[in-house]
């Protein structure tokens with residue numbers, strides 16, 4: 001059995017590929033690229049059919065972060081000319097979320113810059129979650145607020161959040177090369193904290209920051225071990241005014257190989273094509289839909305994406321369909337991990353407590 005047949009076989013059984021197999025995907029030639037995409041596509045269709053889940057970002061608080069993540073335009077001392085503002089009011093955030101929901105988004109991701117929330121911030125975000133829920137009881141709400149302190153994940157869950165995002169970003173070995181103000185273990189702890197509070201965990205990576213193939217494979221296997229329900233794959237946007245400005249390492253083919261490797265290692269998980277897709281995949285974006293089952297709609301936190309209507313046209317042109325609120329994203333064996341709350345805050349029904 002050759003490499004791709006083995007990976008498809010394992011993907012359909014949720015069996016773990018070897019590290020060598022994952023590395024071999026990254027090392028495939030351009031002549032093999034369409035075979036790699038087709039093989040990853042078989043795994044994708046087995047677990048997710050031709051559905052594409054749309055996610056919509058709302059940046060609740062932008063810029064002026066005290067942390068120094070080298071890839072981030074909102075970092076301490078960043079000279080990137082991104083929007084800088086403090087907390088949106090709950091109604092403003094709900095209004096912003098409505099644009100994404102109107103475009104077909106099934107999940108709203110409420111994001112704030114910063115090391116992590118204070119308890120007052122959690123109160124504020126809880127009100128925002130309730131405001132979004134009031135308008136859109138059918139959508140999933142994910143919070144992304146940085147490192148969580150004890151008890152904060154439970155409070156977000158009680159306020160109606162379905163999920164929490166905190167990315168590992170890169171391998172443990174190279175984490176110190178992209179951030180000095182917090183560590184890899186802090187990130188792992190927050191993902192675990194979110195999961196143990198009953199939130200669906202979302203954790204992913206950024207490719208193109210100078211990492212080796214080994215680093216990419218390490219972070220994707222670390223994610224498999226953490227077992228999040230969704231894995232966003234970002235491609236570095238090297239903002240001017242950040243330490244990684246000028247780091248242009250990716251080609252569209254490389255980006256597809258990274259996505260395919262992630263799909264083979266995390267076969268039944270929502271693999272989400274995230275920041276940098278337009279810039280790095282360029283005209284090959286539709287091929288990525290054969291690998292991932294989820295994308296962000298519209299703009300990112302500090303950069304603009306292609307117009308939402310172009311995303312929708314791309315999905316239709318490539319023969320995929322937008323996933324509706326009435327279908328489950330994850331396969332049945334993962335059921336119960338992403339259950340949209342329909343009781344408690346924001347409803348007439350009592351909470352589950």
Ligand code: SF4
Nearest residue numbers: 065067069072075113
């Ligand atoms: S990634 Fe988050 S914690 Fe790091 S600098 Fe950017 S906003 Fe701050």
